[in-house]
Amino acid sequence: MSEARRFIKKLESIVGREYVIHHPDDLLVYEYDGSVDKAMPRAVVLPASTEEVSRVLVVADEARVPVVGRGSGTGLSGGAIALEDGLQVALTRMKRILEIDERNRLAVVEPGVINLHLDEAARKRGLRYAPDPSSQKACSLGGNVAENAGGPHCLAYGVTSNHVLGMEVVLEDGSVTWLGGKIRNPVGYDLRGAFVGSEGMFGLATKIIVRLLPAPPTVKTYLAVFEDVGGACLAVSSVIGQGMVPAAMEIMDALSIEAVQRVTDVGLPSGAGAVLLVELEGEDEEVEDQGLQVEAILTESGASEVRWAESAQERERLWSARKNALGALGALAPNYYLVDGVVPRTRLTESLERVSEISAQYDIPIANVFHAGDGNLHPCILFDERKPGDVERVMEVGGRILEVCVELGGALSGEHGIGLEKKAYMPLVFTNGDMDVMARVRGAFAPQGRFNPGKVFPGGPEYTHSMQRGAVLAAGPGAHV
Numbered sequence: 214m215s216e217a218r219r220f221i222k223k224l225e226s227i228v229g230r231e232y233v234i235h236h237p238d239d240l241l242v243y244e245y246d247g248s249v250d251k252a253m254p255r256a257v258v259l260p261a262s263t264e265e266v267s268r269v270l271v272v273a274d275e276a277r278v279p280v281v282g283r284g285s286g287t288g289l290s291g292g293a294i295a296l297e298d299g300l301q302v303a304l305t306r307m308k309r310i311l312e313i314d315e316r317n318r319l320a321v322v323e324p325g326v327i328n329l330h331l332d333e334a335a336r337k338r339g340l341r342y343a344p345d346p347s348s349q350k351a352c353s354l355g356g357n358v359a360e361n362a363g364g365p366h367c368l369a370y371g372v373t374s375n376h377v378l379g380m381e382v383v384l385e386d387g388s389v390t391w392l393g394g395k396i397r398n399p400v401g402y403d404l405r406g407a408f409v410g411s412e413g414m415f416g417l418a419t420k421i422i423v424r425l426l427p428a429p430p431t432v433k434t435y436l437a438v439f440e441d442v443g444g445a446c447l448a449v450s451s452v453i454g455q456g457m458v459p460a461a462m463e464i465m466d467a468l469s470i471e472a473v474q475r476v477t478d479v480g481l482p483s484g485a486g487a488v489l490l491v492e493l494e495g496e497d498e499e500v501e502d503q504g505l506q507v508e509a510i511l512t513e514s515g516a517s518e519v520r521w522a523e524s525a526q527e528r529e530r531l532w533s534a535r536k537n538a539l540g541a542l543g544a545l546a547p548n549y550y551l552v553d554g555v556v557p558r559t560r561l562t563e564s565l566e567r568v569s570e571i572s573a574q575y576d577i578p579i580a581n582v583f584h585a586g587d588g589n590l591h592p593c594i595l596f597d598e599r600k601p602g603d604v605e606r607v608m609e610v611g612g613r614i615l616e617v618c619v620e621l622g623g624a625l626s627g628e629h630g631i632g633l634e635k636k637a638y639m640p641l642v643f644t645n646g647d648m649d650v651m652a653r654v655r656g657a658f659a660p661q662g663r664f665n666p667g668k669v670f671p672g673g674p675e676y677t678h679s680m681q682r683g684a685v686l687a688a689g690p691g692a693h694v
């Protein structure tokens with residue numbers, strides 16, 4: 214029996230035959246995540262428990278096979294793609310909410326739990342899980358931890374790292390350990406903090422303890438219409454500059470509005486340059502008071518119209534417009550490439566002007582839909598992968614936009630991570646010394662470097678345009694998710 218066959222047999226003896234995927238046809242769906250790259254894993258294994266994960270990692274360690282964790286595969290930076298003939302460990306069967314502790318306001322979950330499912334379960338008890346990536350219907354808590362995911366409501370409540378208290382982790386050699394726990398302020402180094410956002414390169418999280426917050430009694434969602442996206446950005450800075458931190462502040466520009474409206478009429482104003490969604494949460498009176506102030510600021514900032522959702526259904530409609538905006542881009546172009554950068558909030562207007570200049574210079578349309586309150590930018594470059602040269606041009610445009618973010622004092626990623634996609638740009642922000650320190654921290658968790666090799670650090674197996682060409686995002690309803 215070949216070495217490769219023996220490896221598969223060992224995995225099958227741990228999880229059962231049906232939970233090891235190794236036929237090339239079956240592996241096709243595991244080549245991708247939501248990003249532009251693809252690579253065929255050697256095999257995918259779907260364990261059902263920490264014990265199975267641990268035994269799988271012992272087998273991989275013995276065979277010196279690289280290991281890549283996989284949640285729902287919605288990542289946008291290539292994190293879940295297995296390079297170097299790696300083994301994907303898909304955690305989708307580990308999807309139980311193990312505990313919701315109302316008195317201590319926390320939950321213990323398995324990594325495959327879908328973000329929205331946790332929030333829904335918490336809300337039945339008057340609580341909520343605050344970080345809400347726009348992909349929350351599909352993405353997993355394990356993936357959220359690895360990418361330190363953000364979302365519209367992270368403006369007021371903080372990103373994933375602010376809500377994870379601890380996690381059970383399986384390391385390269387199969388050993389199982391806890392980082393953090395139920396106690397809120399543990400002593401010692403914050404290894405939990407180091408693990409969150411480590412992009413699957415430190416270990417596999419097999420249980421996660423998260424903080425839950427009380428669900429707000431009152432929620433009010435405003436829609437403000439602006440002539441241009443710059444005006445909407447200035448309004449964001451004005452609201453926050455006046456000492457208010459709304460639960461969410463999200464902008465969609467003219468192209469995104471057009472795309473959403475073409476797919477379903479959700480009542481977004483046609484012809485508007487941009488719309489800004491502002492959500493306020495809290496006690497009745499507090500929301501009413503803040504609402505009056507916000508309305509006044511939005512109007513002073515040049516909004517031509519300010520309205521609010523009168524019912525839960527209307528509010529849902531506004532949010533579905535925002536959260537489905539990426540999929541709706543398919544109405545405008547066969548493909549889009551989403552750039553994820555971040556700038557200081559006060560430089561949003563300038564950065565969007567620069568994005569618009571780049572769009573004109575390359576004669577390529579760019580739609581913008583983004584968590585404005587956090588200064589996150591999500592320019593979506595629209596194109597047609599069938600046109601010769603388009604993919605290369607799009608990649609160049611993406612690089613130019615990231616350079617602008619860095620030049621304006623921002624960073625390479627607002628929330629999607631570095632992965633494969635942006636590793637070549639790391640030297641724009643980090644010195645070799647910085648990266649060496651990061652590599653040494655990684656080495657403390659994973660001395661063999663077996664978790665997710667080829668990601669984050671420049672060098673190693675590079676992705677090529679020919680790889681990208683095969684996997685450029687197909688836009689359209691349900692794209693990515």
Ligand SMILES: Cc1cc2nc3c(=O)[nH]c(=O)nc-3n(C[C@H](O)[C@H](O)[C@H](O)COP(=O)(O)OP(=O)(O)OC[C@H]3O[C@@H](n4cnc5c(N)ncnc54)[C@H](O)[C@@H]3O)c2cc1C
Nearest residue numbers: 284285286287288292347353355356359362363413418693
């Ligand atoms: C339409 C759309 C909208 C999006 N909106 C947002 C948004 O608003 N905010 C945001 O932050 N992101 C957003 N994303 C990106 C993506 O959904 C997030 O990065 C999400 O956290 C990925 O979760 P996943 O389960 O799909 O992880 P995957 O894509 O499967 O994996 C992502 C990374 O996590 C690692 N990983 C997965 N599970 C584990 C585990 N148990 N232990 C260790 N490592 C693990 C993988 O190895 C990989 O490196 C969006 C994506 C799409 C397609």
